[in-house]
Amino acid sequence: MLEIRNLHARIVDDGTEIIRGLNLTVKAGEVAAIMGPNGSGKSTLSYILAGREDYEVTEGDILYNGRSILEMDPAERATSGIFLAFQYPMEIPGVATMEFLKVAMNEQRKARGEEPLKIPEFLKRVKDAAALLDMDMAMLKRPLNVGFSGGEKKRAEILQMKLLEPKLCVLDETDSGLDIDALKIVSEGVNALRAPDRAIVIITHYQRLLQYIVPDSVHVLYRGQVVKSGDKSLALDLEANGYAGVIGQAA
């Protein structure tokens, strides 16, 4: 489903190369974990997947369902099924969360040539999804992410992910800022999305989340490259021995 080939990317503003020859393949139905120390380029990779213009791809390609997405803008990538749960979700003052959900869902439907959702159907979907994530409907009347706690923001990201039903989900540090109860709820929410036609990429630098969302593959990202790949035991190994060993091998 996702194939990243020898990707090189730099910051447009100052030309610093952040992604330096990265290769990664994730199949439909697969849950892949990307781990790595702070500053290794995990968030940057997620932004590049989603089409952020601050980065320029200088070499390599990103194939999604066999097609390059490099020419697509963020909205086109989103409507084609790519979703990014942000490490730091943005606040949108004055726009009620409900309103935002409605616009996003209907814009995606429009792009697919579907009718906008009728209000009762929309409300039902939101209520069901919010209940699963143990979210209060009153919160959804507030402007999106404005004054939300760290944990609330992360839940709101997963809520959006559930409602938009993407095919490629990228979760950037969704576990940070969540207490253990919230972590369980969010993990259940993510697990419920596991499906044969959907790929999930989980970015984290702790093993903790992977106890709840058990990955099919684990990849270590360091200095803009995948330096090691393995199965879920790799995550346990990293937890026990730190990144030093893996990084040392790579260096």
Next chain:
Amino acid sequence: MPAVQDTIDRVRKIDVDQYKYGFQTEIAMDKAPKGLSEDIIRFISAKKDEPSWMLEWRLEAYRRWVTLDEPKWARVHYPKIDFQDLYYYAAPKSTPGPTSLSDVDPELLRVYEKLGIPLREQEILAGVQKTDASELEEASDNVYKSGRVAVDAVFDSVSVVTTFKKELAQAGVIFCSISEAIREHPDLVKKYLGSVVPTSDNFYATLNSAVFTDGSFVFVPKGVRCPMELSTYFRMNEKNTGQFERTLIIAEEGAYVSYLEGCTAPQRDENQLHAAVVELIALDDAEIKYSTVQNWYPGDAEGKGGIYNFVTKRGDCRGHRSKISWTQVETGSAITWKYPSCILRGDDSSGEFYSIAVSNGYQQVDSGTKMIHLGKNTSSRIISKGIAAGFSQNTYRGQVSAHRKATNARNFTNCDSLLIGDQCGAHTVPYMEAKNATAQFEHEATTSKISEDQKFYVMQRGIPEEEAIALIVNGFVKDVIQQLPMEFAVEAQKLIGISLEGSVG
């Protein structure tokens, strides 16, 4: 809901250039020769069958106007206007003063339909009244609940249709064209006309006093809550006619009225001049709410054409505990020069100004308000949201002053500007002056650029760039949108989106 959606769809379909209302209607016009002179003023006055005192009033204003110079202090630039090269009177040639729908030129009704704007009003014009509960329920998705709006439509210079007159009359409310008021209610007009904006007030107001052709008149008597929203749609049609409306609204003791003004004008290469005067008078315990959605032709992508909008709007809180509230959504016009103001004369009176001014392309906006505190314990509130895109310049100009005797005057001002792109400008020019030590004035101002982070986030949810910007901008102006009557809120949001089209990419 259906009506509003309908309108929006219709507006979208009328796709002439960027400007969705750019078409011209072929209706026989009755007009005065070009230029301005005492004779033209006599012509206008005669056409309108005015009493001699009105003619004298106009002539006096004209004589003063010829001695005045155009003001230069606003941050707007435009080639000199040749006031002798304009037509000052143009009336659709139709049966004068139609009283029922069948009297109205069908072409005119088609114009309204094409405009798509007066949606419900059209229904109302057609005698359709929304009372069906199920329909109202469907509409409850934050659109409109009242479904009842009385319209006074100004087509170029003459008020064409006034609806709901009967029901209003039962309540004792007078809602008619100013020309009719001059004939039918001369005492009221004499008493109040020019009492807030005197003929000598400023260059454009003086010009307006000399040549005004039509506008609305509202009188709500003591103790009456006007049973419906009153609404006017202005539209300029004939080439090279300046439009000079004159609106006068009076709320007597304890009265309440909410008035909506909507404006639109067809697309043209040359600039059209518009210089209206609006006067509001609130007596003891009265309240007037005046809302405007202005989307006149802003000119084309190169800045050619568009309306020059030089407007004087002022409310006089003449009575104790009276209240006047201005809400405006300004998206159109090539040049906007407009400062709806409140004179807080009565003790405990209050004034409000809520404004959204969107500029794109080469538009120039210089708008704001004046809050003049004269009485004791008066308060005012100013919320201004300026959005500049393209090559536009957007200035907020505000004045808050407390008179020597205005003890405990309070003002809160919040002025936020949002920039889209880096070719446009936003400017804030606040003046504050307190001659009484007990005055408490608070001023907050921010200028921000639309954040790339926010835009990326919104687009990542599948919302295309222009819609993403419209969404963020609508969030930014939420505080003001909430002040609009339900009927206008949704429409205003769509208009903001439409007027920002082409601001990116």
